[in-house]
Amino acid sequence: MAAEKTPNLIDPIHQFVITKIADIQIGGVDISFTNSSQFMVISTIAIMFFFMLGLSKRSIIPNRFQIMCELSYEFIADLLRTNVGDQGRAFFPFVFSLFMFIFFCNLIGLVPYSFTVTSHFAVTFAFAGLIFIGVTVLGFAKNGFGYLKMFYPSGVPIYMAPIIIPIEIISYLSRPVALSVRLMANMLAGHSIIKIFAGFIVMMGFFGIIPLAGLVAIYALETFIAFLQAYIFTILTCIYLNDALHPHH
Amino acid sequence: MPEEKIKLKNLEKRIDAAKDHIAEKNSPNIKPSPLGQVMKLAVEIVAAMAIGLGIGLILDNYFSTRPLFTIIFFLLGSLAGILNVFRVAKSMQNN
Numbered sequence: 001m002a003a004e005k006t007p008n009l010i011d012p013i014h015q016f017v018i019t020k021i022a023d024i025q026i027g028g029v030d031i032s033f034t035n036s037s038q039f040m041v042i043s044t045i046a047i048m049f050f051f052m053l054g055l056s057k058r059s060i061i062p063n064r065f066q067i068m069c070e071l072s073y074e075f076i077a078d079l080l081r082t083n084v085g086d087q088g089r090a091f092f093p094f095v096f097s098l099f100m101f102i103f104f105c106n107l108i109g110l111v112p113y114s115f116t117v118t119s120h121f122a123v124t125f126a127f128a129g130l131i132f133i134g135v136t137v138l139g140f141a142k143n144g145f146g147y148l149k150m151f152y153p154s155g156v157p158i159y160m161a162p163i164i165i166p167i168e169i170i171s172y173l174s175r176p177v178a179l180s181v182r183l184m185a186n187m188l189a190g191h192s193i194i195k196i197f198a199g200f201i202v203m204m205g206f207f208g209i210i211p212l213a214g215l216v217a218i219y220a221l222e223t224f225i226a227f228l229q230a231y232i233f234t235i236l237t238c239i240y241l242n243d244a245l246h247p248h249h
Numbered sequence: 250m251p252e253e254k255i256k257l258k259n260l261e262k263r264i265d266a267a268k269d270h271i272a273e274k275n276s277p278n279i280k281p282s283p284l285g286q287v288m289k290l291a292v293e294i295v296a297a298m299a300i301g302l303g304i305g306l307i308l309d310n311y312f313s314t315r316p317l318f319t320i321i322f323f324l325l326g327s328l329a330g331i332l333n334v335f336r337v338a339k340s341m342q343n344n
Contacts, residue, residue, distance in 0.1 A: 163325075170301050170322075170329035178296035178333070182289065228285070 012195035016119055016188070036123065039115045043104040050104075072100065076234065083238035087245050095241075098127070099234040106187065106226035110219070118229075119187040124180035131237050132176035139244035150247045179236055186229050190222045286341060293337055294330035301326015 022033040054069035062070060076096045080088040088095075102118060109116025117123050139147040151168040152161060197215045201208035305322030309315040 163328075166322075166325045167329045167332060170297055170304070170326050171333055173304075174293070174297040174300045174326075174329060174333065177300060178292050181296060182292045185288070185292065 012192040103230035128176035128180035293333040297330035
């Protein structure tokens with residue numbers, strides 16, 4: 001949100017530009033350390049500090065900080081229990097770190113001058129694609145070829161199979177795309193709106209106080225969306241896990 | 250000692266009721282905004298169409314039969330999108 005630097009030029013997309021911090025090339029593959037990677041590292045460190053500080057005392061009567069840590073644990077544990085059942089407990093570490101990482105990336109992206117990692121399709125699709133591959137492998141490992149029954153719902157007459165099966169397969173393949181586009185689009189749209197409103201404040205001079213009030217409300221909404229999108233991403237991961245573990249619907 | 254048993258039963262009932270109460274209170278009661286729900290449906294249908302179109306284009310490039318598979322898979326993708334929307338709407342209704 002660098003509106004202050006160039007007040008005449010309002011460019012809401014500029015905040016999403018990826019810049020290289022350290023240029024690293026290994027075997028012709030560009031693995032440079034970018035501002036995106038920088039904020040991923042910051043998020044990870046923030047999560048580590050959050051839990052290390054919060055859980056360092058381990059008192060029986062927790063203080064507020066410890067309650068926040070325990071709440072986030074219970075929130076995800078509950079989510080897994082209700083959506084996947086007891087078998088889901090094995091996936092708790094993965095789902096928990098996924099939720100915390102996305103949530104912290106979204107939140108840290110709201111800090112002015114920072115970069116929103118989750119506003120890039122490459123990042124969200126990397127998550128969704130890995131989840132998709134993992135869930136598919138898990139489904140075949142747990143159910144064998146019985147997992148393929150998912151693409152042919154019971155009760156469908158056999159002459160409908162040539163149409164239904166491709167539709168079900170496309171529907172299945174569209175999951176990671178829908179999952180990642182949803183997170184990316186929400187972050188991109190939200191941050192662009194914030195930037196545009198910030199531009200209005202500059203343009204309108206004294207009357208900029210009106211969009212400023214709107215901006216405060218949008219900022220509050222964005223904070224909620226940061227949580228909501230992390231929650232939706234996590235709950236859909238849980239639902240896909242449940243489909244892989246118990247593929248009868 | 251039937252009296253103690255009755256007492257225990259009562260206690261059990263009360264514990265169960267309390268547990269239900271807590272579960273009710275703690276159940277994630279996060280309702281997405283109407284705009285969010287519409288976004289969800291829109292994303293579902295677009296994603297399925299895009300996947301269908303992508304598969305069609307890849308098959309056409311492979312067999313060089315443009316535009317046969319593109320048309321077929323785009324239609325299938327649209328149907329899959331409608332199916333997705335139908336499923337999501339159904340789960341929304343259940344909540």
